[in-house]
Amino acid sequence: MTVTRSRRRGPAVVLVVLLAAVCYGAVRAAGGLPSGSAPRPVPAVPSPSPASPTAPARPSATATAGPYDPADQAAQVRLRAGQAGVSARLLMAILYNESYKPHEPGLERAWQKYKPDAAFGIANMHRATYDATKKDRDFANRSWDELPDDRDLAVEAAAWYLHDLAAVLPAQWAGPYSRNDLLALGYNTGQGNMLAFARGATPGSQARSYLDELHAHWTEAGRAVGS
Template identity: 50%
Template structure:
């Protein structure tokens, strides 16, 4: 009986996520990560990571349109492209799917924004588990996790030891820092209190 109620609760949460996670608009410039604040908060809390971290990553990854039709066209043109609101590559998705027993396929990330956010939050949690508690002081823990999201776990660990990031990673980090306040405002506007910056 308890198993049924747990399964029903999870199904109810997935349904609520889908209702809160409408399909991104087709028109360029119409996508706003703040529209997914409720899904970000639920997914981050379920994964055990900061909603502010997840929302800031979504802002950082909002550089291309995320409508499913446009992502299908993008995949046709560039088969190894990343999908979903959080731009996840297939190999990363498969690793997260196996680790957490997720249903679905990589292609589902483009069609289900809530699933994309949940998968990104779980990936950030996996990165957090692999990051040593002590790291160079020039980065906060969230900054290192964002760098790991962008460049991979091995590079994240190298940056944590003091290896300087390359130009693309530095650019990602600058954008992450610039979007931090905007992400906090999106969460506050979504009815949730602001998170403190984790270090």
């Protein structure tokens, strides 16, 4: 369930954005997307499963065109982190880490046509990770393909993935990393790598960069969720 992603910035990110924009333009030209900046229609939201009669009603999907600010998801981060029993501040900091690319549904889908293994949604989750995380959860009947259109679903899935990582983290570990550090490294590189880091393995440059960014975002993440 490894979810390793490159964290490089600079020319590489510019190239990604430009390629995504070209793909997006091509899809529009072919009539695959509506003109203008109106968001894609949102799939109907299913009722809670009988196994979870007290599950809260899901709010309307929140995908929009235009600039994306992770702090706009603060209410959903607090809600979903509380349900999953994870730190809202950690979840918000991860959303800041994952905000390095455009999170507009049309652009995400255009890029995915070019790179089928690309991640979806504001939490940048890969299909295999999402499918493993959703099992026996309230969103078990929701598809990975819905993540670009439903930011609340993306936050919910990320919260429960952190929950699952925390469940296998040992009570004690070697090395200088905090619990939040290890969970963030697990989110970025997968459960197996997280456990290796807990045993004392040294993160590579990309994982180290991800952790540095998490620390850089920690103050604004706390401010966003009120902690």
